[in-house]
Amino acid sequence: MGAQAERRGDGEPDRGTLVTPSAEFPPLGPEERAVLGRIGERWRTPRGADELPLDPTLGRNRPGPAPSRFGRLTPIDLFTVEEPGELCATAPAHEPGSRTGRALTRLRRTLFGPPLSSSAVLYERMRKLVALPILSSDLLSSVAYGPEAMLAVLVLSGSSALGLSLPLAALLVVLMIAVGLSYRQTIPAYPHGAGSYIVAGDNLGTTAGLTAAAGLMLDYVLTVSVSIAAGVHAVTSALPGLTPLTVPLGVLVIAVLLAGNLRGVRTAGNIFVLPTYAFVAAVLALLVVGYARAAGRGFAPVPPPPVPTAEGLGLLLVLRAFSSGAVSMTGIEAVSNAIPAFRPREWRNARTTLGWMVGMLVLLFAGLIGLIHLNGLVPRSDQTILSQLGRLTFPTGPWYALLQAATALILLLAANTAFNDFPRLLFFMARNGHAPRRFLHLGDRLSFNNGLVALAVTAALIFVAFGGHTESLIPLYAVGVFLAFTLSQAGMVVHWRRHRDRGWRHRLALNAVGATLSGLVLLTAAVGKFAEGAWVVVIAVPALVLIARRIHHHYAALQRALALHPPPSAGPAPPPAPAPVGVPRGPGGSAEGEELPQEVRHLVIVPVARLNRASLRAMAYAASLGQPTLAVHIAPEEAEADRFREQWQAWGDRLRLETIVSPYRSVIGPLAHYLDALHASRPDLTLTVIVPEVVLRHRRHRLLHTRAEQRLRAALRALPGVVVTSVPVHVSE
Structure with missing residues (x-):
């Protein structure tokens, strides 16, 4: 009965009886592996996607600079080589954070001891x-x-x-x-x-x-x-x-x-x-x-x-x-x-x-x-x-x-x-x-x-x-x-x-x-x-x-939602026809059902409150992706909408602008509903919302800002087919 609990012949304990950290990452079953292989056969890597502009090995043998006073860890010093093509994080590679967070980390290590491998x-x-x-x-x-x-x-x-x-x-x-x-x-x-x-x-x-x-x-x-x-x-x-x-x-x-x-x-x-x-x-x-x-x-x-x-x-x-x-x-x-x-x-x-x-x-x-x-x-x-x-x-x-x-x-x-x-x-x-x-x-x-x-x-x-x-x-x-x-x-x-x-x-x-x-x-x-x-x-x-x-x-519903679906047996999938508003599509017919890069169609949307460095940087990042891009401005009244369009023309009208007047002065709600309507009209599109975000150095300064970008991210998280990313601008004071 207890044969499974014995040591292996090489002297190592049998991992079958152990509770290990790998339990958080269950392996794929045979059917899932087969489906994964079929998806890989249909995968078409976009041109240039495999040509990296940097060395992903981080120059393993090259020393790097020390961490900065902000706690942003330099990865070159914090990884070693265990196997070819594999990096191993060293003990100092803890989570970077604020000065308070690092102090709490030191306190935790003092009370509970250093981490174990x-x-x-x-x-x-x-x-x-x-x-x-x-x-x-x-x-x-x-x-x-x-x-x-x-x-x-x-x-x-x-x-x-x-x-x-x-x-x-x-x-x-x-x-x-x-x-x-x-x-x-x-x-x-x-x-x-x-x-x-x-x-x-x-x-x-x-x-x-x-x-x-x-x-x-x-x-x-x-x-x-x-x-x-x-x-x-x-x-x-x-x-x-x-x-x-x-x-x-x-x-x-x-x-x-x-x-x-x-x-x-x-x-x-x-x-x-x-x-x-x-x-x-x-x-x-x-x-x-x-x-x-x-x-x-x-x-x-x-x-x-x-x-x-x-x-x-x-x-x-x-x-x-x-x-x-x-x-x-x-x-x-x-x-x-x-x-x-x-x-x-x-x-x-x-x-x-x-x-x-x-x-x-x-x-x-x-x-x-x-x-x-x-x-x-x-x-x-x-x-x-x-x-x-x-x-x-x-x-x-x-x-x-x-x-x-x-x-x-x-x-x-x-x-x-x-x-x-x-x-x-x-x-x-x-x-x-x-x-x-x-x-x-x-x-x-x-x-x-x-x-x-x-x-x-x-x-x-x-x-x-x-x-x-x-x-x-x-x-x-x-x-x-x-x-x-x-x-x-x-x-x-x-x-x-x-x-x-x-x-x-x-x-x-x-x-x-x-x-x-x-x-x-x-x-x-x-x-x-x-x-x-x-x-x-x-x-x-x-x-x-x-x-x-x-x-x-x-969890069963989550597993069904995340389960791999086999692609069509042969030939590239034709672009799906627009679905009626409010009618969801199944796997492969909606943005969240696409698992092959050649099937993904983008629309990049940049909410713009005012034309400043943060919004211009967000729009520059969006345009650099080479995908159709739309800027959206929410105005509390018609007069402000007119003023913003004049400023947009002065900038050069480089992107398509859609202005939404919100007479009840709400920003998050109208924008979320607008994006939901866009998704309903074309469920096959992936809406990538790029949000400009100001990153403050001190926590105490957060009380001085509305943090609208975080509220927007929370509101959009519930929308299917919407990807939210932020372009940060760091404020040093």
């Missing part, structure tokens, strides 16, 4: 000891609030109901093991990334895949919000004076996490390794000391304090408690989503890491539930139950403070799992056209910057909206998590039935058990917690699916 994606991957803390921080940290969430529901029926925590914990351990084993066999089946979106979409259809993706998106956003809320609560439990600062502290931590992840995978791993291992060590020490103390009294449980009954003990309450405790499983899927981020062999390392994670989760969760039961602890509003257990186990010394510090750190940093997987999910969705294509882009540090920012902003808004209260967020949390679990495991059941590899029956049975148990938790959480906030997720998931479908519809 695209080839570094082969090595910006994680070994198991680094991947474990990065990908397990969410899963392991959930034991800090999962047991408490379950007990908080049981205690509604009084202290006597807390005894049900042990059998419920046993059922949850069975669920953890079943889902963990299910994902372990999912990883080698999908070695390029086995997220619920891919598995469900591949086996259950597009709608199921998008539903799983919606659940995962909510899961990842709420992972950040819940983890930060729980972490801040751990801090305020130890330092009650910071309680009024809950929301600002949470937003600050989200910003720090964003900055850390923008520095790249390896840097983020180095930041988050220590807190995760420190938390595991602290909880293990808590369990060892706690059980040693319990052994001293013969493991006799301490009776919990009496708690008034707020709700009768019934099946619904027990199911709600079970689904609340099940949030301790959030993050199990993180490894299967991030398989390409592992070092080779990717799938094998990912599966080993997942095994470690599930084993540690079962040990910590079961150990904490048993210790809480032995000490008779109940949830309190002013202090987390883990804090209570720490105070009781470590009454003296610095150990309680260390436990709380480690807990707060991992809870605050547990959101990093979402920062690792949420952008990757958006990448896979964008690759299939179900999310904006901007999420395909890899930033300077080979991280998905757009996805990281989207996650941070959304999670911060939710955190602020709920005031940083964990209890308010958990009901929303469980539904999205187990929706993705259920669809992923159900998809694997279909996968095994289709492929029927050796041993497929017992693998199918294991995934079926995982799907059934996850589905029961999903149903319980959706019904039992519907009134507590789960209704938000029930509404949000279909809404996200609908949005994803609309995005895909747009």
Whole structure:
């Protein structure tokens, strides 16, 4: 199964498992390549078009001058030769801009580090000891609030109901093991990334895949919000004076996490390794000391304090408690989503890491539930139950403070799992056209910057909206998590039935058990917690699916519009007859359908407000193209139109002039409608509008100008068959 994830024989990693910058530029399919070849056979290059007036190689071995103080980079110094006929941009070839822009660039480099070469994606991957803390921080940290969430529901029926925590914990351990084993066999089946979106979409259809993706998106956003809320609560439990600062502290931590992840995978791993291992060590020490103390009294449980009954003990309450405790499983899927981020062999390392994670989760969760039961602890509003257990186990010394510090750190940093997987999910969705294509882009540090920012902003808004209260967020949390679990495991059941590899029956049975148990938790959480906030997720998931479908519809329409059309089989195409006004033409019959230079017919139009250097330069440029040229002047009244025509005659009437009187003093509207009318009368013409543009040196001077050329460009952009270009005139003061 994992052969595709191995290294190639030459020692290089297999790029098939990697997420590379090339994903933004998908190759042409065989049919498109065939059409492209047919178009090339008909292509007639105009005379002189291939005779360049300069050296396109930039004199590669010739030194060039230094960049000017305006930041206009000299290309000769910024390119090297990699292959014959190919230039390679060097590291200093950043985007030129204003002084403020360059200062911001330097600040970004200071905060996030220098940019990495695209080839570094082969090595910006994680070994198991680094991947474990990065990908397990969410899963392991959930034991800090999962047991408490379950007990908080049981205690509604009084202290006597807390005894049900042990059998419920046993059922949850069975669920953890079943889902963990299910994902372990999912990883080698999908070695390029086995997220619920891919598995469900591949086996259950597009709608199921998008539903799983919606659940995962909510899961990842709420992972950040819940983890930060729980972490801040751990801090305020130890330092009650910071309680009024809950929301600002949470937003600050989200910003720090964003900055850390923008520095790249390896840097983020180095930041988050220590807190995760420190938390595991602290909880293990808590369990060892706690059980040693319990052994001293013969493991006799301490009776919990009496708690008034707020709700009768019934099946619904027990199911709600079970689904609340099940949030301790959030993050199990993180490894299967991030398989390409592992070092080779990717799938094998990912599966080993997942095994470690599930084993540690079962040990910590079961150990904490048993210790809480032995000490008779109940949830309190002013202090987390883990804090209570720490105070009781470590009454003296610095150990309680260390436990709380480690807990707060991992809870605050547990959101990093979402920062690792949420952008990757958006990448896979964008690759299939179900999310904006901007999420395909890899930033300077080979991280998905757009996805990281989207996650941070959304999670911060939710955190602020709920005031940083964990209890308010958990009901929303469980539904999205187990929706993705259920669809992923159900998809694997279909996968095994289709492929029927050796041993497929017992693998199918294991995934079926995982799907059934996850589905029961999903149903319980959706019904039992519907009134507590789960209704938000029930509404949000279909809404996200609908949005994803609309995005895909747009990209499909765009692809149809940009698809290559085969030219006529033989002979040059005759010039098309003028079409009636308002009747559009198909490909080849309109200006936007022409793909061969011999089929393109031009009309160059130059809007002229007044005869000055800018307008004369624009008209000179237009006339130099050797195409039919028309000047257009918009006048607010007849008297001004007459004056302009007199000036035009004084210039020599070198071009055809059309004057339009606009008695309501509007300029952009009449010109846009005039060009639209021209296009409607001859759809086969390409209207090239050449706009004179004054380029100002200082941004502050923009307030002194109307910037009509920019408004005109924006208005004309919507017109088909219209090309807008500008001829700049730079003002040095």
